Amino acid sequence: MSVPLNILFWVVVIPGTVILGLVACWIVRKVSALVQWRVGPPLCQPLYDIMKLMGKEILVPQDAQRTVFMAAPLVGLAGVLLLSMMLWRITVAQTAFIGDIIVAIYLMVLPSLALILGSSASGSPHAAIGTSREMKLVMGYELSLVLAFIVVIIKTGGQLDLATIAQQAPALSISGMLAFLVALLCVQAKLGFVPFDIAEAETEVAGGVLIEYSGALLAVWKVMHAVMLVALPLFLVTVFLGGFGTTGWSLVWGIGKYVLIVVLLILIKNTNPRVRIDQAMKFFWFYCGIALVAAIILATIGSYYGIGWL
């Protein structure tokens, strides 16, 4: 890429990511609507929602810890934007540093952490229930997610930088496939999609963690969620499915992989009822744990004897 083009790219990449995220939000709502035999919202609906929220009054509860309450959404948004920037850097500029997969894992926890901070600062009992559920959920899936990435690291022969991992596709083996499926479910929980939307459960805790947020602050949460819809599937594509390029067929193929993951997430979302928090913990620690231990053993045997498909 020539220098001016390069600069232009890095200028538009953040607004571009946000716009992509809003489009992904629309895809989620539209496909859900189609599954339920409805028409669904128009393309610009997420944008209208954000605009409207920006124009509304911000209410801060009397008992809230003001600074934390106001800062938490911004922290979460900054975290996911940074994560998506890292992924764009790897796909577009092909530059990476050793150990960036670990940085990415940390950045992926930041939105949930911000959510926990913000909702516990709001001083509402509903938000407190939501917070405790979110905390337990984070502890549940985080272990599985890290184990799934360890499988990838073993499969790729101890690589710790994403650009090298993105050259290979670990999901094309038994252990890699197991790890990919578990990671997909973890991303489902990270996004707060239906079987794991325990922390936001609108019918029981009335929005849970987000209950006290209104106006522009709620808009920031919505934008954060939209960017997560871009960044997390993209991260899965990079780690498990061999990343995607910027030219010709590799770009089309990459977009295909991204859409595949998003549609899988939406289908899981629309065909499952919400689970209880103890069921979710049991699922992640027990069932996913066993699957991942098996995957790690298979991957170790595979890499020791040089069998690619294990």
Add this chain to the structure above:
Amino acid sequence: MSWKIWSLKKSPWVFHVNAGACNNCDIEIVNLLTPKFDVERLGIKLVGSPRHADALLVTGVGTRQAVPRLKEVYRQTAKPCVVFLVGACSCGTGIFHEGYHVEGPVDKIIREEDPNAIIAYVPGCPPKPEAMISGIVKALSAL
């Protein structure tokens, strides 16, 4: 028209308040979200917290027990917001007129809280979902 009002019309999120209804109006409201009427295509979404809402759908007469809660919910709603009175009960007091438990009509209660509240009436016992959609559209185009 400012962009605030324009975008509010494009995505009114509603919160449902039962101020002592017989539950029939509430069932009709839930009907709105079914595939047959699908209000999401107009951007309307049912939300779980009044802080997220742009419109309150109030059903019922406003009983003595419900009135303080109704006022609290109105105070908690982020302004600008619209109040929809759904059903004969909340528009007047309907079949519960002069009942021992009635403190409403609801519009009077909301006006006590905020004299400049924007209130729209959707009569019927219960109103049809079509009537509610038409009421919402009319009220929003009058903004």
